Amino acid sequence: MKVLAFLLTGILCLIPMAVAKANSSICLKDGERIVFFGDSLTKRGELPRGYITLIEEVLQRHHGPKKIATIGAGVEGNRTIDLQRRVYKDVVKKRPTLVVIFIGINDVWWGEQYPYMMTPLDEFKMRIENLAAAVAHCGAKVVLCTPPVIGEKKRGTNQLDEELDEVSSTIKKVAEQNDYVVCDLRQGFADYLATHNPEDRCKGILTVDRVHLTDAGNELVAKLMLETLGEGHDAEDKTKPL
Numbered sequence: 001m002k003v004l005a006f007l008l009t010g011i012l013c014l015i016p017m018a019v020a021k022a023n024s025s026i027c028l029k030d031g032e033r034i035v036f037f038g039d040s041l042t043k044r045g046e047l048p049r050g051y052i053t054l055i056e057e058v059l060q061r062h063h064g065p066k067k068i069a070t071i072g073a074g075v076e077g078n079r080t081i082d083l084q085r086r087v088y089k090d091v092v093k094k095r096p097t098l099v100v101i102f103i104g105i106n107d108v109w110w111g112e113q114y115p116y117m118m119t120p121l122d123e124f125k126m127r128i129e130n131l132a133a134a135v136a137h138c139g140a141k142v143v144l145c146t147p148p149v150i151g152e153k154k155r156g157t158n159q160l161d162e163e164l165d166e167v168s169s170t171i172k173k174v175a176e177q178n179d180y181v182v183c184d185l186r187q188g189f190a191d192y193l194a195t196h197n198p199e200d201r202c203k204g205i206l207t208v209d210r211v212h213l214t215d216a217g218n219e220l221v222a223k224l225m226l227e228t229l230g231e232g233h234d235a236e237d238k239t240k241p242l
Helices: 001-012 040-044 051-063 082-092 105-114 121-137 163-177 186-196 214-227
Strands: 033-038 069-074 098-102 141-145 181-183
Touching: 001 051, 033 040, 033 082, 040 069, 051 069, 051 214, 069 186, 082 121, 082 181, 098 121, 105 163, 141 163, 141 214, 163 181, 181 214, 186 214
Parallel strands: 033 069, 033 098, 098 141, 141 181
Antiparallel strands: none
C-alpha cells in the first residue's frame, strides 16, 4: 500500500521527476512558492499577527513584494491522517517549491481527553514519512516542524511532555534518514520558556490555552522558521520581544 501511494502521488504530480531527497540546506530565491501545511496553528498563522503573515512581511523586505509566495494550508483540528487526505489538493496542486509541515499537536492532544484518539507512534512515523515523501516526489523541499508545547510549565512536568518528546524525536529521525530540514519548535519554545516563565505558568506566555499561540508565540514561531529558511538575519524587526 505504501509503494502504491507513492506511485499514485508521482502520477498526480505535474512535475515528473525521479524520486529524490529534499535538500538539507535552504537558500530561498525569487519565485519560491512556500506552502505552510498543518492544523489550526497554521490556519491562525494567516491572521494579521500570525506567524505566516510575519514571515511574509520579512520575506518581502528581503526579496521585494510578491517575489516569494507564502500559501497557508491549515485546517482546524487536523491530525497527520487528515493531512494525508488533502496533500494533493492543498499542497501538490499549488505547485510549491518548499513545504513547511507543522503537525502533531492534535495527534497527541486529543488523547488527553480521549486516549483512543491519540495516534500511535508507529502510525505517526508512517504518516509523516508518507506526507514528506509526497512533497519530495513533486520536487519541493521539505521542512518538518516539531510540535512545540501542550502546556508551558518546565519541560518534563506538563501532562503530555513525554508523548510530545517522542513525536519530536520521531520527526527528527525521519528528517535525518531522508535529508529533510527540521525546524525544532519544541526546543525553541523550551529555551524561551526557561527564561521567560519564572512563575512556571501553564499558559499565557506563548499560548492562550496551552496550545494556540499568543502574539509572542507567533513571533517566536516566525523567528524560528525564518532562521530555518536562512532568512533570520533581521527577523527581530517583527519579533522585538524575543
